[in-house]
Amino acid sequence: MRPDAAPAPSVSGRALDQIHAVLTRYKDVPGPLLEVLHAVQAAIGYIPPQSIGLIADALNLSRAEVHGVITFYHYFRQVPAGRRVIRICQAEACRAMHCEALTAHAKARLRVDFHETTADGRYSLEPVYCLGNCACSPALMIDDELHGRMTVDAFDELVAKSGSAP
Amino acid sequence: MTAVVYIPRDASALSLGAERVARAVASEASARGLEVRIVRTGSRGLMWLEPLVEVATPRGRQAYGPVQVQDVAGLFDAGFLEGQVHRLAHGPVEHIEWLSSQQRLTFGRLGVVDPVSVTDYAAHDGYRGLQAALAMPPAQIVQAVIDSGLRGRGGAAFPTGIKWKTVLDQSAAQKYVTCNADEGDSGTFADRMLMEGDPFALIEGMTIAGIAVGATRGYIYLRVEYPHAYRVLNEAIATAYASHYLGADIMGSGRRFELEVRLGAGAYICGEETSMLESLEGRRGEVRVRPPLPAIKGLFGQPTVVNNVISLASVPTILAKGAEYYASFGSGKSRGTMPLQLAGNVKRGGLVERAFGLTLRELVYDYGGGTASGRPVRAVQVGGPLGAYLPASQLETPVDYEALSGIGAMLGHGGIVVFDDTIDMAGMARYAMQFCAIESCGKCTPCRIGSTRGVELIDRVIAGIDRERNLGLIDELCDTMLHGSLCGLGGMTHFPVRSALRHFPEDFRRS
Numbered sequence: 001m002r003p004d005a006a007p008a009p010s011v012s013g014r015a016l017d018q019i020h021a022v023l024t025r026y027k028d029v030p031g032p033l034l035e036v037l038h039a040v041q042a043a044i045g046y047i048p049p050q051s052i053g054l055i056a057d058a059l060n061l062s063r064a065e066v067h068g069v070i071t072f073y074h075y076f077r078q079v080p081a082g083r084r085v086i087r088i089c090q091a092e093a094c095r096a097m098h099c100e101a102l103t104a105h106a107k108a109r110l111r112v113d114f115h116e117t118t119a120d121g122r123y124s125l126e127p128v129y130c131l132g133n134c135a136c137s138p139a140l141m142i143d144d145e146l147h148g149r150m151t152v153d154a155f156d157e158l159v160a161k162s163g164s165a166p
Numbered sequence: 167m168t169a170v171v172y173i174p175r176d177a178s179a180l181s182l183g184a185e186r187v188a189r190a191v192a193s194e195a196s197a198r199g200l201e202v203r204i205v206r207t208g209s210r211g212l213m214w215l216e217p218l219v220e221v222a223t224p225r226g227r228q229a230y231g232p233v234q235v236q237d238v239a240g241l242f243d244a245g246f247l248e249g250q251v252h253r254l255a256h257g258p259v260e261h262i263e264w265l266s267s268q269q270r271l272t273f274g275r276l277g278v279v280d281p282v283s284v285t286d287y288a289a290h291d292g293y294r295g296l297q298a299a300l301a302m303p304p305a306q307i308v309q310a311v312i313d314s315g316l317r318g319r320g321g322a323a324f325p326t327g328i329k330w331k332t333v334l335d336q337s338a339a340q341k342y343v344t345c346n347a348d349e350g351d352s353g354t355f356a357d358r359m360l361m362e363g364d365p366f367a368l369i370e371g372m373t374i375a376g377i378a379v380g381a382t383r384g385y386i387y388l389r390v391e392y393p394h395a396y397r398v399l400n401e402a403i404a405t406a407y408a409s410h411y412l413g414a415d416i417m418g419s420g421r422r423f424e425l426e427v428r429l430g431a432g433a434y435i436c437g438e439e440t441s442m443l444e445s446l447e448g449r450r451g452e453v454r455v456r457p458p459l460p461a462i463k464g465l466f467g468q469p470t471v472v473n474n475v476i477s478l479a480s481v482p483t484i485l486a487k488g489a490e491y492y493a494s495f496g497s498g499k500s501r502g503t504m505p506l507q508l509a510g511n512v513k514r515g516g517l518v519e520r521a522f523g524l525t526l527r528e529l530v531y532d533y534g535g536g537t538a539s540g541r542p543v544r545a546v547q548v549g550g551p552l553g554a555y556l557p558a559s560q561l562e563t564p565v566d567y568e569a570l571s572g573i574g575a576m577l578g579h580g581g582i583v584v585f586d587d588t589i590d591m592a593g594m595a596r597y598a599m600q601f602c603a604i605e606s607c608g609k610c611t612p613c614r615i616g617s618t619r620g621v622e623l624i625d626r627v628i629a630g631i632d633r634e635r636n637l638g639l640i641d642e643l644c645d646t647m648l649h650g651s652l653c654g655l656g657g658m659t660h661f662p663v664r665s666a667l668r669h670f671p672e673d674f675r676r677s
Contacts, residue, residue, distance in 0.1 A: 030466065031446055031466070032448055033448030034428065034429065034430075034431060034448050035428065035429075035448075037431070038390075038431070059448075065449075068450050069449060069450055072433065072450040072451060072607075073430075073431030073432055073433050073451075074431070074433060075390050075431040075432035076431055087391075089352075091352030091353075091551065091601075092352040092353060092510065092547055092551060092583050092594070092597070093352045093353045093509040093510040094352070095510075095589075095594070095597065096510030096511040096583055096584060096586075097510065097511055097538070128391060129350065129352070129551075129601065130349075130350055130351065130352045130354075130391065131391050132177065132349060132354070132355040132357075132358040132392060133177065133178050133181050133355065134352060134353045134354065134355055134509030134510065134581065134583065135214070135355065135507070135508060135509050135512070135515030135516050135517075136178050136181055136182060136216070136515070137509065137510060137511075139181065141391070144393040146177045146180060146181040146394070147181050148178060148181035148182050149182065
């Protein structure tokens with residue numbers, strides 16, 4: 001297991017180019033910070049600490065403001081994720097269908113806790129509070145792919161199948 | 167002749183294998199040399215039958231479900247393309263009682279149309295409301311929405327037309343229409359279904375709102391957990407621009423309305439309207455002090471309409487068919503229809519749109535069929551994570567705003583989560599406090615700190631440590647959070663906590 005609190009690697013020149021491209025694209029958009037952060041995370045996989053100063057300068061914000069926004073929202077990451085991110089719903093409708101048991105199984109199977117990445121870098125595990133699939137609980141999402149009426153066996157099958165593809 | 171098969175692209179249907187089924191139908195058809203056109207629709211909301219496959223026949227669309235890949239060859243063998251009988255056949259979809267007994271004013275096109283086809287939308291009564299609105303003076307449009315009795319479907323139930331009137335009465339160089347699509351309540355998915363299955367209804371509703379209040383720019387604030395809705399909305403918006411339903415000259419009227427989707431980033435609090443505005447402006451989603459109301463000083467400090475997806479998507483029908491038509495549904499001060507969402511441990515879950523006034527029992531048993539596990543219903547939570555837990559003995563309560571508030575509950579966004587008798591209600595009360603702690607924006611101390619203290623107190627009660635004293639402290643803490651929080655998160659967490667304590671005290675006294 002790799003705790004996601006570990007320091008992030010420094011970003012490549014290519015990543016810096018991507019950040020600059022994002023900042024150019026959003027320079028005239030009103031209230032752009034969340035859009036910018038989404039675009040950076042979509043391009044690089046996380047929001048590198050080195051990008052904070054660049055974003056702050058380009059948007060005429062303080063570094064504290066940018067940092068404050070990144071840390072406010074659960075979705076933004078400051079360290080790289082595994083190749084795929086698994087989000088297991090923890091909210092009421094899924095609890096009614098015993099998502100706690102599914103969650104415990106997932107943690108044991110992947111040998112990680114929430115907010116951690118597997119040792120082989122294949123998966124990061126995150127909690128999520130409602131995926132809007134509440135009539136088909138318990139639900140989870142792997143990247144953008146939604147799954148309903150999950151069972152322990154179906155989870156194992158998914159992990160075996162999807163882990164091999166990057 | 168080309169057979170037409172309808173298969174949902176709704177996220178819930180996809181989560182149960184609809185994509186694989188669509189591919190299997192296509193490949194099976196081509197292997198058999200049959201011409202089949204597959205139309206990807208939204209979901210009808212019968213989640214218990216998803217993936218629900220429909221086939222066009224002279225006797226109407228025939229329903230088959232739930233279909234899995236391994237059923238596809240057998241369906242072809244049975245002649246499902248001609249609507250023949252099969253183990254998974256349900257006859258004409260419109261005759262399935264679960265659906266035919268509903269009153270679909272807002273969700274009528276769901277599962278029927280191709281969500282990203284504007285011609286399909288127009289062919290099914292789409293854009294009639296906007297056409298009517300364009301011929302009316304703004305005040306008359308607003309009056310129609312007031313007369314319809316429509317109240318905010320996001321949860322707060324504030325009269326939509328009154329909000330619009332406040333914005334109309336402001337003079338400002340720029341006004342905004344914002345759609346709150348941060349549907350974070352567990353047990354709810356109506357907004358998601360509508361955005362994925364009939365996005366033009368929302369786009370039309372927002373355009374009407376813009377015309378009515380004098381706003382030329384709109385934003386849909388969509389939660390990041392809804393990537394399918396994001397794609398459908400963007401596709402539909404691009405189509406609406408291309409066919410002049412959005413842009414500088416709407417339907418040749420010379421009126422302008424611009425619309426875009428903005429993504430949230432996983433923060434429940436951004437479903438609170440002032441947090442949502444902060445987030446749209448690119449800041450931490452911290453609640454603003456009201457007044458000023460967003461209708462007077464909202465997005466970027468300008469007069470702003472903030473409405474939920476369903477409120478806005480209900481507007482086209484009101485304008486097309488008249489306020490009286492809409493108001494003729496419902497009871498008391500709860501007018502029109504409500505999309506109710508049956509979720510959790512329920513046998514036949516999904517979306518039930520009915521006029522206000524049916525009882526929770528009808529929903530949970532007649533539609534829902536009881537629990538999925540087959541065990542007795544122990545509790546239902548109505549109205550999301552800040553809604554009360556009700557025992558089975560209160561299921562006779564009618565679904566309307568006043569009746570629910572009369573028993574210390576609230577309808578909220580219309581989610582109904584069913585639990586069987588294996589549920590530990592002390593655990594659910596603890597979760598309510600924990601959720602508040604995780605999602606608190608941090609502005610108000612009773613919510614930020616109180617929620618964490620609440621988790622600890624409930625832990626002590628469960629462990630039997632100084633139980634009576636700690637129960638008293640929980641009660642005081644609930645009061646402090648209720649009175650000392652700016653918004654509903656801190657202000658309403660007492661609903662699930664106290665209702666669990668009141669109706670299920672034995673769960674707190676197990677050790």
